[in-house]
Amino acid sequence: MKIRKLIRDNNYNEYLMDPIYSRLLENVNNLNERIFQKNKLVNLQAFMEGFTFYTSLNYRSTPIDVLPRIISSEFFFKISNYLSARSYVLNKFIREVYQESSTPIPDWIIKTTPYFRSEMIGFSPPKNIYIHVYGADIVRLRGIPFILEDNLRIPSGISYSYKAFEYLTRFLPELSEGYNVLKPNDLEYLYDILRYVSGSKDPTIVLLSDGNYNSAYFEHRFLSDKLGIILAEPNDILVKDKEVVVKTVDEGEVHVDVIYRRIEDLDYLTPGLVKAYLRGWVTIANAPGTGIADDKATFVWVPYLAERYGMKLESVVQPLTFCLYEKENLEKVIDQPTRYVIKKREGYGGIGLAIVKDDNLNILKEIFKEYENFIAQEVLDFDTVVSVVNDSFYETYADLRFFTYYDKVASAVLSRVGIVGSRVTNNSSGGMVKPLWIIQ
Structure with missing residues (x-):
């Protein structure tokens, strides 16, 4: 199916509604059938380089749809301002629950959420920051952004954004002709917030993973390599003599300042680590107990919380x-x-x-x-996009996941694409990833 005919047949396709795509469509048409060949090449190369997602059965490739989504820098900054404000609200809510022993939302939510940590009551985390990494899922409905949920415990996906962008740049540079594309380069935001809460100019930072059977293990390795931080598993972490250490191959046991955790069950996998955190021997990001704001029942109350804390959440709509x-x-x-x-x-x-x-x-x-x-x-009949699947173009649903590092939003944005006909975009549900361009 020709790309222009597909777009004409779907009234609320983003590629039709937004003139920012007009040059891209010309570039795609100039490629003709080669777009499908390049798409197969990109996916083969990605699989060969280990760009995979682990399910309960095996490693499967993370499919890449090479047709990029494009947003303007103005749209990006509008979303950034909103998410910085929302991050403040969520962090303030967690602080109110644990430090002020107040329940600003119905108490049955706090009492029944599995993420509440009673030992956090009265404890002040370093710099009063609970949420170091925050992932927000956003869709557009006739061009208007809607936020679907907040991800605050162990949000993942930024590595997929970087890699999809990299593969498109490497194999299909002709698609960007006529555009000034902002290169994503904001991983330092993650390092900066981890260093800030460490209280040290040169901290030892560990990314704690449960190993290569974690669905996002590709990302764990990616972040460790890019940021130059230690990748460790639970057996590598020891609590001893009023400090936390990590076992390394080159230097033996090394003192740890910050643990960026990518596992949920700290109590079972790393006994004693949370107690060490509460005694101030190490910093954990995101903080234990942060999940009370990740609970989807809390999402309902975020507009009320924003009003309570005197914050305006503008430019993005929260659906009913x-x-x-x-x-x-x-x-x-x-x-x-x-x-x-x-x-x-x-x-x-x-x-x-x-x-x-x-x-x-x-x-x-x-x-x-x-x-x-x-x-x-x-249910939102949100805007669709055009995707390359095998040897044809299809209309698909796609979302945007933005990553906020306390108060800074990364320009590496992940666009996840559902399988044809599905609104569910998660990788675990078979979805693809799209490169995303921010146009200056």
């Missing part, structure tokens, strides 16, 4: 979202289930998510059993 704990809300979903996306409060990576409009009604049975563990969000 509500908890099913209240009987009247549960009845809304039961009466008109196809209007909503159902999400489990502690779900992640597409797990615990059901779009009743696209799927079946089996999720309703689960809701009846434990309705307090679900939220509902209005």
